[in-house]
Amino acid sequence: MKVTDVKVTVEREVGGRKLSLTTGEMAKQAAGAVVVQYGETVVFVACQDGPPRPGIDFFPLTVDYRERVAAAGKFPGGFIKREGRPTLKEVLTARLTDRPIRPLFPEGYFDEVQVMANVLACDTDNDPDVLAIIGASASLSVAGHIPFNGPLSAVRVGLIDGEFVLMPTQEQLKTSALDLVVAGTKASILMIEGFGDQLPEEQMADALMFGHRAIQEICDLQSELVKKAGVVRTPYVAPPANPLIARLKNEAYAQVKEAKSVVGKQDRAEAVSNVKKAWKEKLFPAGAVTTADGATVAQFDHAMSEVVSRVVRDLALEGRRPDGRGAADLRDVSCSAGAIPRVHGSALFTRGETQALVTVTLGTVRDEQRVDGLFPETTKKFMLDYYFPPYSVGECKPIRGPGRREMGHGALAERSVERVLPGADKFPYTIRVISDIMESNGSSSMASVCGATLALMDAGVPIRQPVAGISIGLVKEGSKYVLLTDIIGDEDHYGDMDFKIAGTGKGVTGIQLDLKIDGINEEIIRGTLAQAKEARLSLLRSMLAAIQRPRKEISAHAPRLVRRQIDPAKIGLLIGPGGKTIRAIQEETKTTLDVDDSGWVTISGFDQAGVEDAVGRVEALTEEIKVGKIYNGTVSSVKDFGAFIEIVPGKDGLCHISELADGYVKSVLDICKEGDKVQVKVIAVDDQNRVKLSRKAALAELAGGGDTDSDDASS
Numbered sequence: 001m002k003v004t005d006v007k008v009t010v011e012r013e014v015g016g017r018k019l020s021l022t023t024g025e026m027a028k029q030a031a032g033a034v035v036v037q038y039g040e041t042v043v044f045v046a047c048q049d050g051p052p053r054p055g056i057d058f059f060p061l062t063v064d065y066r067e068r069v070a071a072a073g074k075f076p077g078g079f080i081k082r083e084g085r086p087t088l089k090e091v092l093t094a095r096l097t098d099r100p101i102r103p104l105f106p107e108g109y110f111d112e113v114q115v116m117a118n119v120l121a122c123d124t125d126n127d128p129d130v131l132a133i134i135g136a137s138a139s140l141s142v143a144g145h146i147p148f149n150g151p152l153s154a155v156r157v158g159l160i161d162g163e164f165v166l167m168p169t170q171e172q173l174k175t176s177a178l179d180l181v182v183a184g185t186k187a188s189i190l191m192i193e194g195f196g197d198q199l200p201e202e203q204m205a206d207a208l209m210f211g212h213r214a215i216q217e218i219c220d221l222q223s224e225l226v227k228k229a230g231v232v233r234t235p236y237v238a239p240p241a242n243p244l245i246a247r248l249k250n251e252a253y254a255q256v257k258e259a260k261s262v263v264g265k266q267d268r269a270e271a272v273s274n275v276k277k278a279w280k281e282k283l284f285p286a287g288a289v290t291t292a293d294g295a296t297v298a299q300f301d302h303a304m305s306e307v308v309s310r311v312v313r314d315l316a317l318e319g320r321r322p323d324g325r326g327a328a329d330l331r332d333v334s335c336s337a338g339a340i341p342r343v344h345g346s347a348l349f350t351r352g353e354t355q356a357l358v359t360v361t362l363g364t365v366r367d368e369q370r371v372d373g374l375f376p377e378t379t380k381k382f383m384l385d386y387y388f389p390p391y392s393v394g395e396c397k398p399i400r401g402p403g404r405r406e407m408g409h410g411a412l413a414e415r416s417v418e419r420v421l422p423g424a425d426k427f428p429y430t431i432r433v434i435s436d437i438m439e440s441n442g443s444s445s446m447a448s449v450c451g452a453t454l455a456l457m458d459a460g461v462p463i464r465q466p467v468a469g470i471s472i473g474l475v476k477e478g479s480k481y482v483l484l485t486d487i488i489g490d491e492d493h494y495g496d497m498d499f500k501i502a503g504t505g506k507g508v509t510g511i512q513l514d515l516k517i518d519g520i521n522e523e524i525i526r527g528t529l530a531q532a533k534e535a536r537l538s539l540l541r542s543m544l545a546a547i548q549r550p551r552k553e554i555s556a557h558a559p560r561l562v563r564r565q566i567d568p569a570k571i572g573l574l575i576g577p578g579g580k581t582i583r584a585i586q587e588e589t590k591t592t593l594d595v596d597d598s599g600w601v602t603i604s605g606f607d608q609a610g611v612e613d614a615v616g617r618v619e620a621l622t623e624e625i626k627v628g629k630i631y632n633g634t635v636s637s638v639k640d641f642g643a644f645i646e647i648v649p650g651k652d653g654l655c656h657i658s659e660l661a662d663g664y665v666k667s668v669l670d671i672c673k674e675g676d677k678v679q680v681k682v683i684a685v686d687d688q689n690r691v692k693l694s695r696k697a698a699l700a701e702l703a704g705g706g707d708t709d710s711d712d713a714s715s
Helices: 088-104 129-142 201-228 243-251 253-259 265-283 297-317 404-418 444-458 489-494 522-546 568-575 577-589 608-622 695-703
Strands: 008-014 017-023 032-038 041-050 061-066 112-121 153-160 163-166 178-184 189-199 333-337 345-351 354-363 369-371 378-380 382-387 430-439 468-477 480-485 497-503 508-515 560-565 592-595 600-605 630-639 642-648 651-656 677-685 691-694
Touching (some): 008 201, 017 201, 032 129, 061 088, 088 112, 088 129, 088 189, 088 508, 153 189, 163 201, 178 201, 189 404, 201 508, 201 522, 253 265, 297 468, 297 480, 297 489, 345 444, 354 444, 382 444, 404 430, 404 444, 480 522, 568 577, 577 592, 600 608
Antiparallel strands (some): 017 032, 032 041, 153 163, 153 178, 178 189, 189 508, 333 345, 345 354, 369 378, 468 480, 468 497, 497 508, 592 600, 630 642, 642 651, 677 691
């Protein structure tokens, strides 16, 4: 019997609600399985290991996260009632879980490891994404034979009324100035993913430290679970040392160092390739498959990679970077807005050998993206899609749709820019941004942030502040470390950190941390935020030199859009019987009208005059009839006792024969007939909403210089 065959539960209060971890009850054949519950949200996480695949030289960790909507008591939308491919939220949460646990496996461990998280219940208050990270760590920790150097934990931090909130609910997040997920061990922080309303760097760092204190408590809870379950750790035996590493570090180091100092990505790669080729021919002459000492080609490739890594890291610690920059230097930046015609907005942003071509499309309410899942259905008015074609890095490979990396980079850029967009009341358009990476050598997601800002301004979107983003790297050896601004591909690959920070001149809007080491401390975090701010301000100066502010007018090719709020009780009047009224307005003005239940009417069309005509008709049709106001009306019918006059579309009132003119009126037809335009004053509206009109009162007021209403019921 495995030690985890006995049900064990531990619990602790976190953020005002109970967090519990249970093992030994479900999935007893898995290497490790844990049920995490917070409030009434429950996530089941299992891990499993297997033998390594022959010939691989990397750690094949797979993390999968699924949200079946039955967990929230719902059916999937659409015709198919069984979930298929993972949603964007599921992909992003799987990435969120993978990133902090990956660095905690030992170097050289190549066994297959799979972590699967499944949401069993969702109370729609507590997002299960953070629980999946906690469950992944706990399941790996109770699998004693898997060499996982945890535990680690994760929490969400909000900022409401200037106070940090631990594990905010979905309702609280609606008013929170911060949505931050931070993961780490008891000693340090491992992963960050957060978005804020231009938070100052110091406040963002304080939020991270606030979250880390709670992380330490949850790590203690996991340690308690492991102890109660009686888990015995199996010592990890590292694979035998590669015999070629020491030799190549001794004999090839200087050549690799010289090659890595060549300026230009392609030239540098070719120089390193030539060194590798020469050494391979030397060690494996005439097509030999092993060296004289019995080392294999695979061991040679691994050893040479270790030498390249050592060179790049040593150069960084010496203050020398592959492209010759100083540690805090940006690469050359060039920007242009309005890069291509016809589209509603565009920009080309280039930073060194990283380039993003960004376009903007403006649409109507009908173009909004419906988002369905565990939580109540919502719509998205802003989308940013990121594309990374193989030619951007000089490769030739098949394109099989967006992968996890593309989805993650797009979501990061989207949420970093989203915080500065205007509200729907000021700019009611649906906005789609596309970032095509034309060239890549480091941090194309942050180039997408910069390009998106420029393209939005070119499209005339009145953003509150321009946003720029930069990535800061790290090389750390013992207590010595160096922070690298605007890292290139080699520094990302061989370095220890990729810390992306986006924001305005006022503060941070997006932040994401990925590590290859087992954590960073507060000093490194605060130093990174400060160094990124300097780079961001420099980027913003370059961007604003290309376009200083959003264009005053949107593109001539974009639809014209206007929103008006009407009384919800008058929605039926606007729609008319069987939709007759709204259809007539749309057909006659060549516009599209969309009405929601709260009374917001969105009028869109490609002709400005048609949109204005439709707006006038909607306002005339739905406005409140005001006592004492003079209207330009049309006689709709004539009776013996007076005339019914339409003063706004669909609404008429009675002008009694005694109110048609001064003095005696023998016949209504002596004054007006059906179809005549007359000016009348509203003298009363009774409890049944019947309107009483007076022509003689209107004539008397106008003779005295009174104003008339400009609405014309015939328009």
